[in-house]
Amino acid sequence: MVSTELPPIEKAKRDAAYACAKKHVYPGCKLGVGSGSTVKYLVEYLEHAYKAGSLNDLVCVPTSFMTKKWLVDSGLPVSDLDITPVLDVCIDGADEVDADLTCIKGGGGCLAREKIVQHASKKFLVIADHTKEAVSLGDRYQYLPIEVLPFASTPVCLEIPRLFGGTAGLRMAAKKAGPVITDNGSYIVDWVFPKQKKMDWKAIQTKLADTPGIVDTGLFIDVVDEVFFAYADGSVKTVVKGEVETKKA
Numbered sequence: 001m002v003s004t005e006l007p008p009i010e011k012a013k014r015d016a017a018y019a020c021a022k023k024h025v026y027p028g029c030k031l032g033v034g035s036g037s038t039v040k041y042l043v044e045y046l047e048h049a050y051k052a053g054s055l056n057d058l059v060c061v062p063t064s065f066m067t068k069k070w071l072v073d074s075g076l077p078v079s080d081l082d083i084t085p086v087l088d089v090c091i092d093g094a095d096e097v098d099a100d101l102t103c104i105k106g107g108g109g110c111l112a113r114e115k116i117v118q119h120a121s122k123k124f125l126v127i128a129d130h131t132k133e134a135v136s137l138g139d140r141y142q143y144l145p146i147e148v149l150p151f152a153s154t155p156v157c158l159e160i161p162r163l164f165g166g167t168a169g170l171r172m173a174a175k176k177a178g179p180v181i182t183d184n185g186s187y188i189v190d191w192v193f194p195k196q197k198k199m200d201w202k203a204i205q206t207k208l209a210d211t212p213g214i215v216d217t218g219l220f221i222d223v224v225d226e227v228f229f230a231y232a233d234g235s236v237k238t239v240v241k242g243e244v245e246t247k248k249a
């Protein structure tokens, strides 16, 4: 659809996004749209398909300020969960995906809204370049983003290492003095977890979700229906709960 030469990693992100959207987005689809640089290519695909008339009556529910702006700038129909509380499909990126399709998300700080939109969707699909593929979480990406109410941030930073080891600290802004503020007005605590082979992520998620002040974590467990991993050679592998299929893009 777009033939611009891209660096290999960007091309892989685009291949993953296009392959997923071609298979799963249809006219009238109520679509949750994730956040991050891979999702930017999903928005590019949607714009072209919508303007070409092949995605009539599409409705997009964004997971972040940034994605909403991309959708609006692309002329795509934008809604929210008050108007469109039940979605057909949600497509999002990830920071790492393990062999059980458990994901770490939140590198862009949008994890709470991403999880809410995912939960509102009948199907959840992940698009990723090959650098996100792992056997176990922590193989490539060493920290878990956690959204925290500002009032609770110091106790939470102390409690997480006490419970599970590692270190935890506030994510600091790059072009502002002080912490990153999420779209919900919260902080992000990045927990650098210990590099153990077997972490019980379900138990960790339960414990963290029970901790006062934690809004949510970037762990997405047992919610992924299909992952699209794209590689530098142009192939795209889809993984559906244990079943793998690889296609040339």
Ligand SMILES: O=C(CO)[C@H](O)[C@H](O)COP(=O)(O)O
Binding pocket: 034, 035, 036, 037, 038, 039, 092, 093, 094, 095, 104, 105, 106, 107, 108, 109, 110, 111, 114
């Ligand atoms: O969870 C996210 C944002 O909160 C993103 O989906 C994740 O960080 C992947 O981003 P990218 O596609 O830029 O690598």
